[in-house]
Amino acid sequence: MATMRITVLFFSFAADRMNARERAYELEAPLTVGGFFDQSLAGPLGEPLAAWLFSVNQEWVSPDYLLQEGDEMAVVPPVSGG
Amino acid sequence: MATMRITVLFFSFAADRMNARERAYELEAPLTVGGFFDQSLAGPLGEPLAAWLFSVNQEWVSPDYLLQEGDEMAVVPPVSGG
């Protein structure tokens, strides 16, 4: 199995719960955003997949996106600008 | 019959047609705005009563308003500000 390194950004209360705004992960490919969420993020974030949006390399992606070496993923809580 | 003096203001194309922005009139009371219009203004203004609004002393009046000594009347074309 291939190993890939990704960076994950956290914002707002996701950052609070992760105690980090950015973390590096080393993962075994193939792995989707949803699979990675279940495996590594669901616990500390404390809310189910449906509570979040995800982006990779600054584009919105669905949970079935296949993560790639070097991806910058973000965990995006419901937005509240204005 | 009593005589009364009123001032009449004209704006926009009403002023153009009257060749004046303000005129003084000496009239025989009793006389309504509508009566005065028919008698003195309909000709030079060239359009019927319904084409104009009227104010007296800076309040809108209907054509049956009875003119009083010292009134400041205005002949107001359809407005087009903005």
Add this chain to the structure above:
Amino acid sequence: MDLYQITDQPIDTVEILQGQGEPGAGAQVLFLGTVRNEFEGRASRGLYYDVYPQMAEAQLRKIGEELKREFGVLQVALVHRIGDLPVGAVSVAVCVTGGHRDETFAAARAGIDRVKQTVPIWKKEHWDDGTSAWHDDAGSST
């Protein structure tokens, strides 16, 4: 601070915006009407605005009080410039400050509509071909 003004000077939008501030405010909408370079497809050099000053200022104030009462907004400024205005000049400013954007947008929109419909101000178009004509003058030959 509410502001209701007819002026022959350029409209100072900075002053209008800065004059509005309320601790409960969450939204401010400023509408500026500017002189266009055409009207109904015909090229124009600018506009001349005639006004019945006392009635116009009184009507601006009446509209502002209506907006505050009907929409529950906090502050209103209504300013109209008169005289000769070139293309691009600001002829009218409506500024409304409110608690939230819904009522603030609605009041600003109603404000400019009522200014255009009810304030005794009249505009004459200076057409690019050198002629001039009042708007809404049914008897005009141009």
Add this chain to the structure above:
Amino acid sequence: MDLYQITDQPIDTVEILQGQGEPGAGAQVLFLGTVRNEFEGRASRGLYYDVYPQMAEAQLRKIGEELKREFGVLQVALVHRIGDLPVGAVSVAVCVTGGHRDETFAAARAGIDRVKQTVPIWKKEHWDDGTSAWHDDAGSST
């Protein structure tokens, strides 16, 4: 000139207004969102805004291009301030220049709605009692 910006500095509304000018323009609508002294009845001292900067600026640009295409308006500026903001500070500015007021009001209103719904920005309320909480945080205990 179109302008799409995330900034940690005070929003310069004068610069935004002056940057917009088109010969065919007849209307300009500026919406300013300001930090309120309460939220849902609870007293507040101000807000902290978090942002995903690159995505947020890209999204502002996307919204501006949508507004010009959908409403036929001529120019758009969308600016959002981030960081700690006191009550009364301008957090967001939407400025739209168009031919007439109908499409200009509609585009400005759609602009602020889409900024609030789709730009990755998050606000944390600094309550007057000294606690703080992110908006829309279902897991928050405050």
